[in-house]
Each structure stands twice: as C-alpha cells, then as structure tokens.
Amino acid sequence: HQSYNQQLKEVHLPSAFSQTQYDQDIGDNDSHFHDALDQWRQLNLAPSFIRFAHKVDPLSATMPLLLHNWREIIELWIVEMEASDDEGLRALLK
Numbered sequence: 001h002q003s004y005n006q007q008l009k010e011v012h013l014p015s016a017f018s019q020t021q022y023d024q025d026i027g028d029n030d031s032h033f034h035d036a037l038d039q040w041r042q043l044n045l046a047p048s049f050i051r052f053a054h055k056v057d058p059l060s061a062t063m064p065l066l067l068h069n070w071r072e073i074i075e076l077w078i079v080e081m082e083a084s085d086d087e088g089l090r091a092l093l094k
Contacts (some may be wrong), residue, residue, distance in 0.1 A: 029062040038068040048088035052080040 026035060037060065041053050055076050059069035066073070081092055 029064065031060060031063045031066045033066055034060045034062075036094065044087065044091040046088035046091065047084060048080045048084035049091040051090075052076060052092060081090060 026032060033058075037053055037056065040049065044050075056073050058065075059073055060066040077092065080088070084092055
C-alpha cells in the first residue's frame with residue numbers, strides 16, 4: 001500500500017520548481033547563488049531583477065568571487081529591492 005503522495009510522485013514528472021537549490025551537485029568553485037541566479041534569469045523578466053542579475057553575474061560567477069564581493073552584492077540587492085515591483089520581488093527574495 002502506497003501513500004497518496006507517493007502515488008502522485010510516480011505518476012507525475014517532477015517540475016523545475018520541485019527541486020530545491022541544494023538538490024543539485026555543483027562544482028568546487030561554483031555556488032548555489034549563481035546557479036539560482038541563472039535559473040531565475042530564465043523564469044523572470046522583471047526589469048528590476050534583470051538589472052540586478054546583470055550587475056551581480058560577474059561578481060558571483062565562482063565561489064571565491066561571491067565571497068570576495070558579498071558586500072557589494074548585498075548593496076545591489078537592497079537597491080533593487082527598494083525599486084522593485086511585485087514580479088521582481090519574487091525572484092529577488094528567492
């Protein structure tokens with residue numbers, strides 16, 4: 001006997017949203033932040049998020065860069081959070 005949730009998992013294909021950011025393997029120099037940024041770039045075209053992603057991408061391409069630039073990334077995030085609409089907030093908060 002299987003639970004209802006188990007039956008649904010067997011019937012339905014997993015969606016792109018069902019994976020958490022920690023379910024995927026990343027390289028030694030990669031970061032979950034940069035992977036999530038790339039995924040949200042494909043899903044969200046809000047101007048505030050696109051601006052943020054464009055500015056932050058070169059600052060976070062590797063884990064060493066992310067750690068080195070974390071203060072600047074947070075400052076850019078705060079600026080875009082203040083200027084963002086509802087659609088942009090969704091991606092910025094994830």
